[in-house]
Amino acid sequence: xxxxxxxxxxxxxxxxxxxxxxxxxxxxxxxxxxxxxxxxxxxxxxxxxxxxxxxxxxxxxxxxxxxxxxxxxxxxxxxxxxxxxxxxxxxxxxxxxxxxxxxxxxxxxxxxxxxxxxxxxxxxxxxxxxxxxxxxxxxxxxxxxxxxxxxxxxxxxxxxxxxxxxxxxxxxxxxxxxxxxxxxxxxxxxxxxxxxxxxxxxxxxxxxxxxxxxxxxxxxxxxxxxxxxxxxxxxxxxxxxxxxxxxxxxxxxxxxxxxxxxxxxxxxxxxxxxxxxxxxxxxxxxxxxxxxxxxxxxxxxxxxxxxxxxxxxxxxxxxxxxxxxxxxxxxxxxxxxxxxxxxxxxxxxxxxxxxxxxxxxxxxxxxxxxxxxxxxxxxxxxxxxxxxxxxxxxxxxxxxxxxxxxxxxxxxxxxxxxxxxxxxxxxxx
Amino acid sequence: xxxxxxxxxxxxxxxxxxxxxxxxxxxxxxxxxxxxxxxxxxxxxxxxxxxxxxxxxxxxxxxxxxxxxxxxxxxxxxxxxxxxxxxxxxxxxxxxxxxxxxxxxxxxxxxxxxxxxxxxxxxxxxxxxxxxxxxxxxxxxxxxxxxxxxxxxxxxxxxxxxxxxxxxxxxxxxxxxxxxxxxxxxxxxxxxxxxxxxxxxxxxxxxxxxxxxxxxxxxxxxxxxxxxxxxxxxxxxxxxxxxxxxxxxxxxxxxxxxxxxxxxxxxxxxxxxxxxxxxxxxxxxxxxxxxxxxxxxxxxxxxxxxxxxxxxxxxxxxxxxxxxxxxxxxxxxxxxxxxxxxxxxxxxxxxxxxxxxxxxxxxxxxxxxxxxxxxxxxxxxxxxxxxxxxxxxxxxxxxxxxxxxxxxxxxxxxxxxxxxxxxxxxxxx
Numbered sequence: 001x002x003x004x005x006x007x008x009x010x011x012x013x014x015x016x017x018x019x020x021x022x023x024x025x026x027x028x029x030x031x032x033x034x035x036x037x038x039x040x041x042x043x044x045x046x047x048x049x050x051x052x053x054x055x056x057x058x059x060x061x062x063x064x065x066x067x068x069x070x071x072x073x074x075x076x077x078x079x080x081x082x083x084x085x086x087x088x089x090x091x092x093x094x095x096x097x098x099x100x101x102x103x104x105x106x107x108x109x110x111x112x113x114x115x116x117x118x119x120x121x122x123x124x125x126x127x128x129x130x131x132x133x134x135x136x137x138x139x140x141x142x143x144x145x146x147x148x149x150x151x152x153x154x155x156x157x158x159x160x161x162x163x164x165x166x167x168x169x170x171x172x173x174x175x176x177x178x179x180x181x182x183x184x185x186x187x188x189x190x191x192x193x194x195x196x197x198x199x200x201x202x203x204x205x206x207x208x209x210x211x212x213x214x215x216x217x218x219x220x221x222x223x224x225x226x227x228x229x230x231x232x233x234x235x236x237x238x239x240x241x242x243x244x245x246x247x248x249x250x251x252x253x254x255x256x257x258x259x260x261x262x263x264x265x266x267x268x269x270x271x272x273x274x275x276x277x278x279x280x281x282x283x284x285x286x287x288x289x290x291x292x293x294x295x296x297x298x299x300x301x302x303x304x305x306x307x308x309x310x311x312x313x314x315x316x317x318x319x320x321x322x323x324x325x326x327x328x329x330x331x332x333x334x335x336x337x338x339x340x341x342x343x344x345x346x347x348x349x350x351x352x353x354x355x356x357x358x359x360x361x362x363x364x365x366x367x368x369x370x371x372x373x374x375x376x377x378x379x380x381x382x383x384x385x386x387x388x389x390x391x392x393x394x395x396x397x398x399x400x401x402x403x404x405x406x407x408x409x410x411x412x413x414x415x416x417x418x419x420x421x422x423x424x425x426x427x428x429x
Numbered sequence: 430x431x432x433x434x435x436x437x438x439x440x441x442x443x444x445x446x447x448x449x450x451x452x453x454x455x456x457x458x459x460x461x462x463x464x465x466x467x468x469x470x471x472x473x474x475x476x477x478x479x480x481x482x483x484x485x486x487x488x489x490x491x492x493x494x495x496x497x498x499x500x501x502x503x504x505x506x507x508x509x510x511x512x513x514x515x516x517x518x519x520x521x522x523x524x525x526x527x528x529x530x531x532x533x534x535x536x537x538x539x540x541x542x543x544x545x546x547x548x549x550x551x552x553x554x555x556x557x558x559x560x561x562x563x564x565x566x567x568x569x570x571x572x573x574x575x576x577x578x579x580x581x582x583x584x585x586x587x588x589x590x591x592x593x594x595x596x597x598x599x600x601x602x603x604x605x606x607x608x609x610x611x612x613x614x615x616x617x618x619x620x621x622x623x624x625x626x627x628x629x630x631x632x633x634x635x636x637x638x639x640x641x642x643x644x645x646x647x648x649x650x651x652x653x654x655x656x657x658x659x660x661x662x663x664x665x666x667x668x669x670x671x672x673x674x675x676x677x678x679x680x681x682x683x684x685x686x687x688x689x690x691x692x693x694x695x696x697x698x699x700x701x702x703x704x705x706x707x708x709x710x711x712x713x714x715x716x717x718x719x720x721x722x723x724x725x726x727x728x729x730x731x732x733x734x735x736x737x738x739x740x741x742x743x744x745x746x747x748x749x750x751x752x753x754x755x756x757x758x759x760x761x762x763x764x765x766x767x768x769x770x771x772x773x774x775x776x777x778x779x780x781x782x783x784x785x786x787x788x789x790x791x792x793x794x795x796x797x798x799x800x801x802x803x804x805x806x807x808x809x810x811x812x813x814x815x816x817x818x819x820x821x822x823x824x825x826x827x828x829x830x831x832x833x834x835x836x837x838x839x840x841x842x843x844x845x846x847x848x849x850x851x852x853x854x855x856x857x858x
Contacts, residue, residue: 017538024557102806109446132452181756327610377531
């Protein structure tokens with residue numbers, strides 16, 4: 001079934017009008033790109049090019065599978081990060097419970113390419129989008145869809161447009177004062193839960209929060225704040241349970257971005273309701289990981305892990321963006337042909353990790369090489385005056401924040417450890 | 430010819446997996462979207478949605494045509510801004526001399542959709558990309574292509590891969606110390622010019638700089654620095670002319686991003702060489718304009734204009750991104766379903782300009798409404814506690830920096846002043 005759902009992606013034709021695809025190659029079916037013998041280090045791609053290292057993806061998948069196994073939670077990874085149905089299918093094959101998405105458009109992409117269990121981690125507000133969800137629920141008995149609600153007004157909007165046979169499953173979202181979405185406080189959230197339960201068109205399936213908005217310069221304070229929030233979420237679940245508001249089981253207890261899923265497990269995995277419940281984590285970044293923001297957050301996470309959850313190895317950065325040196329106009333300056341259109345820059349600039357002369361062996365980027373600014377299509381690389389880097393050389397960069405890096409690519413290339421192209425991954429942003 | 434080249438774009442099918450396209454509508458040919466009767470203000474699009482106001486586009490096109498007419502320069506607008514061949518064709522129909530692009534991939538997109546004169550404002554460094562350019566020059570006698578060179582090494586790379594019948598036209602790029610690409614100083618640039626002239630495979634067609642990298646908190650100092658740079662570019666052209674290095678006419682004198690094209694005209698339009706020459710401006714942002722960074726820079730530009738170039742009206746912001754209120758969790762807070770995936774944030778956050786209750790009339794966004802933070806998929810809108818905005822309402826935002834806004838959309842919707850959808854514009858990033 002996987003192969004069938006993805007077939008339209010494999011059948012897409014790629015050519016030099018696709019960023020990264022070699023200009024001088026004829027058009028090729030996406031599914032056949034792995035057979036072309038393309039080698040990044042020989043200049044076999046066009047640059048800039050985004051690559052995913054298969055070994056790192058596989059390592060990260062094993063890492064998370066092991067964490068999930070030990071924690072007893074289940075994983076519904078956030079698909080907004082990659083928006084790549086090919087990767088969704090791997091995550092599902094690795095045991096993911098479903099795929100989380102942020103918008104109705106993203107949910108539609110995932111469904112179109114075969115994802116049958118979707119957690120929409122937002123409250124849909126547009127009648128047309130709710131109508132599509134409802135129509136799909138009614139048309140496809142295998143479609144398992146859940147969304148959020150955080151206000152009575154939102155519940156009323158859902159109810160008004162969810163005019164179908166199957167009730168629409170809903171999680172009540174709990175927020176924090178000054179935070180993002182989510183009902184403020186236990187009583188407000190309970191009122192939403194009661195309204196969902198009272199509607200024949202909606203079905204209360206659990207509770208939810210997104211603790212990932214917490215992030216200050218003080219990790220200890222962040223931890224305390226998140227733990228208190230999760231305790232309140234647990235209290236909300238207990239109250240809903242005591243009032244008999246949950247209409248279907250197992251009850252979903254969902255939280256967990258990519259930075260604090262350990263705290264979620266510790267706060268929620270032990271919660272005992274009157275019936276079965278399931279902790280649903282939603283990390284989107286574990287699969288590609290990064291070499292910046294999430295690398296730092298995961299280091300903190302690993303330090304927090306109790307013995308039973310302690311992992312042997314770290315997550316590895318799978319995503320690299322490679323650019324070519326276009327100019328060496330001064331001894332201490334190089335300009336790469338990659339810019340804001342190609343890499344994330346919201347939580348840190350890209351950092352060179354490797355370089356190569358086309359046809360040669362890759363070498364680690366020296367510590368003194370630093371990207372100090374990005375324009376739309378250029379990166380300013382400052383380096384020692386005697387650096388050997390010259391026009392035409394290739395520089396591979398680690399990125400910080402996968403979500404704002406994937407969305408700059410319609411096609412990423414999966415590579416082996418020698419940067420031979422194994423295949424192409426299509427995104428749908 | 431225009432219609433024929435764009436036909437594959439008009440024939441693309443859009444459906445709810447495309448961001449902005451209504452979820453509950455059947456798939457439609459892109460060329461037929463204008464006939465669907467979609468009305469943004471009635472919630473007829475999915476949100477977030479990016480719209481281009483036709484009246485503003487037309488106004489900006491007239492503005493620039495008038496500026497070009499008075500200045501005597503010609504316009505080769507930077508296509509990287511929009512990467513929308515449909516807009517390229519309008520710019521050409523409005524009198525643009527050609528389209529500027531930043532990468533070989535972008536050039537390939539433009540050529541595929543019928544753009545026959547391309548200025549690549551970079552030095553291509555990858556053999557496969559240069560080979561594609563050369564093969565296309567040789568195969569299509571109507572293809573007029575020019576690229577940059579800023580070093581002897583770059584010239585050697587061009588020469589090594591430009592193995593064809595037609596010589597490859599080149600502009601020598603002049604930089605400034607500490608700046609971006611471009612040969613540093615007159616003598617270095619002259620050496621590059623001589624190397625281009627000496628190569629039978631390359632053809633020296635002119636000189637170039639990109640003054641847009643200058644931008645400090647001191648407009649007067651910026652102006653002086655740019656004027657000195659342009660004077661040096663003029664001196665370079667005179668030296669190349671005196672040495673007989675230009676191999677084809679008219680000689681191109683190209684500079685001009687979206688902020689200082691007035692200074693370029695004033696510095697270069699009066700330059701007299703031994704044969705014909707042409708000033709080629711490259712503004713990419715004039716067409717959509719913005720409501721932030723370029724709005725401020727154009728205000729400075731208009732203040733600088735001498736009487737003969739003074740324009741009657743200002744450029745208008747054509748691009749707006751509309752989002753829907755997903756949550757009103759506190760009296761002074763609203764969260765819109767638009768985020769870093771949807772709007773530019775590198776040169777300022779989006780700012781609400783209008784809002785509407787679906788089915789109602791649009792109103793100007795009150796001055797006290799302010800977007801203070803973006804997440805991947807959310808905008809945090811702070812507003813007075815008594816604001817009438819509620820869940821489901823629509824908020825339209827002006828953006829700052831078109832280049833990093835267009836690239837977040839595969840399809841933008843062109844609308845009239847009542848936000849009725851007139852058509853769909855496809856981008857190719």
